[in-house]
Amino acid sequence: MGGTEDAELETVLGKAVAILRAFGSDDRLLPLAELVRRTGLSKGTAHRVAADLVRHRLLEKTPHGYRLSGGLFELGMRAATERTLLEVAMPFLQDLYERTHETVHLGTREGTEVVYVAKIGGHRQAPSPSRTGGRMPMHCTAIGKALLAHAAPEIRTAVLTGPLHRRTPHTVVAPGLLEQQLDRVLETGLAYEREESTPGLLCVAAPVLDPGSGAILAAVSVTGPVGRFRPESHATAVRAAATALGSTLARRPGGVSAPPS
Incomplete structure (x- = not known):
């Protein structure tokens, strides 16, 4: 670990956060040994901190290890920005699902x-x-x-100059081609994925913008399988949902903040 991470692990809070963040999005359960490996904490320290997290309902202990507990969900639902966004967006997402009967996503940027x-x-x-x-x-x-x-120039540059991991044979990993696609998004208000994250999956998305400032607040997408799903046929519905959501968020007292750079 680097110097900053080592310093953070010197505090009780830093140790607790390290254990919680050791869980990836696909992890349902982690044994103590895996928590030790991922955090770099000693076995005794990891066991002690995990026990504290169990007492505070942030972790749940099972015979085979630990899993994230409902207390984290409760805290997460109190996060003002995400809660407001979700509360306002859900009717639009449900309407979009009823129009398409395909998988609908709402996403924001972090880093x-x-x-x-x-x-x-x-x-x-x-x-x-x-x-x-x-x-x-x-x-x-x-x-x-x-x-x-629609992100700040420094965010776009960071992605285009960083490693573009190839998840499938169709993933766009050429910075020039990706930049052309991003420019096209600005022109049309639509973004497409064609088996770039997962084989057999197609997707169309539209940005949710603040109509006054033009700031990006979130994005909405519809996803379906190759063979049945034609993303272009859902472009109008996706763009309309994103535009309506942006206008509604802008009228809400306090609004929703754009993600930080």
Whole structure:
């Protein structure tokens, strides 16, 4: 670990946060040994801090290890920005699902990643790596491209000059081509993904903008499988939902802040 991370692990809070953040979006359960490996804490320290987190309902202990507990969900739902966004967005997302009967996402940007705030899918939804509260790289998702196109120049530069991980054979990893796609998003108000995050998955997304300032607040997308789903046929519905959501958020007292750079 680096100097800053080492210093943070010297505090009780730093140790607790390290254990909580050791859980990835796909992790349901982690044994103590894995928490020790991922955090760099000693076994005794990890065991003691985990026990404290269990007492505070932030972790749950099982015979096979630890899992995140409901106390974290309660705290997360008190986060003002995300809660306001979700409360206002849900009727628009539900309407969009009823129009398309395909998987609908709402996402925001954190750093250079997409954070999925909501996901609505029916019985026939296509297998997707996204999940509420999960993260994905921006460069390989439609919702991420919609967010990235409207992000501050330094965020766009960081992504374009950083490593563009190839998740599938279709992932765009050429910075020049990705930049062209981002410019196209600014022109059309739509972003597309064609099997770039997951084989067999197509997606269309639109940015949720503050109509006054033009600031990016979130993005909305519709996803479906190759063979049945034609993203272009849902472009109008996605763009309309994103525009209506942006206007509604702008009228709400206090509004929703744009993600930090």
